[in-house]
Amino acid sequence: MLLSMKDLKGYTIGATDGDIGEVTDFYFDDDAWVIRYFIVDTGSWLSQRKVLISPIAIRQLDGDARRLSVALTREQVKNSPDIDTDKPVSRQHEIQYFGYYGYPYYWGRSGMWNAGIYSGGFGLPGGESGQIQARAESERAERVIHEDDDLHLRSCEAIIGYHVKATDGGVGHVDSLLINEKTWAIQYLVINTSNWWLGHKVLIAPEWIDGVHWHDKTVAVDLDSESIKTSPTYESSQVLNREREESLYSHYGRSGYWVTETVIIDVER
Template sequence: MLLSLKDLKGFTLGATDGDIGEVIDFYFDDEAWVIRYFIVDTGTWLSRRRVLISPQAIASLDWRARRLSLAITQDQVKNSPEIDTDQPVSRQHEMQHLGYYGYPYYWGGAGLWPTGAYAGAGGFGLPGGESGSRQVEEESARAERALHEDDDPHLRSCEAVVGYHIKATDGDVGHVESFLINQDTWAIQYLVINTSNWWVGHHVLIAPEWVDDVRWFDKTLSVDLDCASIKSSPAYESTAQLNREREQHLYDHHGRSGYWVNEAFIERVET
């Protein structure tokens, strides 16, 4: 199932023993295009402190109640390492944060998440378990070698990227309005592009693998598609109407293979 990050903002996050706050933003990994953390405003409960919550903590999602239930306690959140979300999050801070919860590090591996961290459609593995601790130990040596990346952790705010201009191979075509997320893996599956400022158009979808370059300093994303193909791309209306048939039509329109083909191949290799 695909979820809109615009709709996920404002969701309540509940620990096993009480609520901890509301989602106000997300950090994504600009190399893998995966949501790595929810940025949560804890309100008066923790003097409006903002905390990071990994998708690995999610136990269940209740769309109607606009609620994400977590497999951690309020005390775990309260005593977690403090991170200034207004500043770039270093790899050192990530190691402290993930190590505190007993999660394996996500970098340095071949998949979107470490082996065993992802538990399938039902969510991620629970923190603090025996397998999580063992994976932390196994990953620690690799993570230490990655410390040179401290100054460039590849984490970006989704909220900050909203509004970025999209440059096709032959001109401007629109701007980023939202993101669609794969609920099973928390990968960014599509960028929702608003084309109305460039022509009397509509919303269209662009997959991250079609992005050639991101210019953070002037807030633009370059894609390897031309204006005509984007302009004639199937219109996007809502996640409720976006089924596999419509996705196939989108990929066929651009002459690309669907992401689900690669996922099926990886699954066969791993089994």
């Protein structure tokens, strides 16, 4: 199921022994286009401190209750590394964070979240098995730590409102993000075209993006304005099923991500 970033904001994060706080934003990897951390405001419990929660810890999502249950205790979160969420998260911060919880590192790998560490919760992080696995990977991770010192972690909230530029001009602005609850991948950007054509909202997949230019707040896409203008309309009230996704990809003459996933699975077998 795909979830709107706007809807996910405000979800309660529940530990095994009580609530932690509410989701206020997310850090996403603008290279892999996947959520790496939830930014959670702990409220009065920890004096408004904001903490990072990795998708690795998530055990269950309850849409009706607007709640995410995680395999963490409140004490673990309370004693977790204090990372300033108003500043860029460095790789050293991530090493400290992953080491504390006993998570294996995700960097230095291909893909989004490798199957060995996700999904569905890593068990109670910080346990012996998790720490052993993390230590076993430590040497490998240290070798690749400086291969990409230009971190790709960005705020989801920050990209909202960015202007979208087609190959032949502006077409709209980023209105929201649609997130896959199983992989926490950003499956689509919701683009509002009304400022250009008194138009509608359309979807753009990350693989059609040429680049995000943070200095001038623009997103460049490998599509022309006419194809975007005539793209199938996105209605948030309608379920985005596979039939609608196939129609979208067919409109742009692209192969669906589900086709690629099938090929990868077949090769691995």
